[in-house]
Amino acid sequence: MKKYSAFIFYLLFAIPQLTTAQAAILAMIFGDKVASEKFNLSMEVGVPFNSFSNVDDLKIQNGINFGIAGNLKLSENWYVSPTVYFLSKRTVILKHTNLISDDAYLNSLYSDTSAKMRLNYTDIHVLFSYQLSDSNFRFGLSPQVSFFGKSESTYSGPEGELVQNTSKFVNKTDYGVIANVGYYLKSAHKGRGIILNLRYYQGFTDVLKNDFASGDNKSNYVALHVSLPFLTDELASKNLKPINK
Template identity: 85%
Template sequence: MKKYSLFIFYLLFAIPQFTSAQAAIIAMIFGDKVASEKFNLSMEIGVPFNSFSNVDDLKIQNGVNFGIAGNLKLSENWYVSPTVYFLSKRTVLLKHTNLISDDAYLNGLYSDTSAKMRVGYTDVHVLFAYQPNDSNFRFGLSPQVSFLGKAKSTYSGSQGELEQSTTKFVNKTDYGVIANVGYFLRSAHEGKGIILNLRYYQGFTDVLKDNFASGTNKSSYVALHVSLPFLTDELAAKNKKPEQIKD
């Protein structure tokens, strides 16, 4: 069991260049094969509602998180979940912004206009969670580091929409902390379990460069998150009868 755990932890942290499709394949191949009462893999899906600080007239938009996690039971009440979101998109609507390009004519057409900005990251975090006795609630904290992939903005103007790569206007990394409240539905998903999470992220770094937005533009979001564990049929049967679970 130990060698499987080390192998999965290596996958989670050493290959952030993997696509979300590859992540899903890994989870499906190895999921229930390494599952035990102490360790399992899970598919992670979330919808963050993102915002940036110090941006005037910004409108919050929903994004998407998708990845895999390794879930390790440390003791009767404590859990740790190293997680990688191979797909992590944060979206905001900028109501008053200007196109920045080498074409002065286009800059004039798309000045003081609205733009939908989509920033793609690979997120890595390690969630430490506490679950009280005889409770399905879990309370957790986690540091998170986000590595920039691509950023795009779609500007709206009198001539229609214009899409521009804005990767050069976004800093390469973002880091912060996550606070999480989860509720474990043991008997759901045919006993395989589902964990519903309400999550808040607060970034500590400046996301947007000064030539795009002034001030310190820290990222934050509230997310609704679902964790789908991969468990064996035997463990699923025990989940349907919690009184039979033994540490």
């Protein structure tokens, strides 16, 4: 069991360049093979509603998180889940912004306009959770580091929409902390369980560079999140058995 755990932890942290398809295949191949009562893999899917601090007239938009986690039971109440979101999209609409390009005429056409900004990251976090005794509720905290991939913005103007690669205006790393409240549906998913999460993320660094947005602009979001554990049929059947008190 130890060698499987070490292998999965290596995969979670050493190869964040995996595509979402590869991540899904990895989870399906190894998911139930390394599952035990104290360790399993899970598929992670979430919808964050992202915002930036101190950015005027900003409209919150939903994004998406997708990845895999390794879930380790430390004791009857404590759990740790190292997680990688290979796909982490954050989206906002900037209502009063200006196109910044080398073309002065284009800049004049897309001045004081709205732009839909999409940012792609790879997120890595380690969630430490405490489950209340005789309860399905879990409360957790996690540090998170996000590695920026690319950004694209769609500007609205009198000549129609203009799409610009805005990656050069975004800092390469974002880090912060997650507060999470989870509810464990143990018998759901044919006994494999589902964990429903409500979480809040607060970033500690500016996302946008000063030449694009001056002042503080730290990322924060509220996310709805679902965790789908991979368990063997034997473990799933145990979850469906009534508890005799």
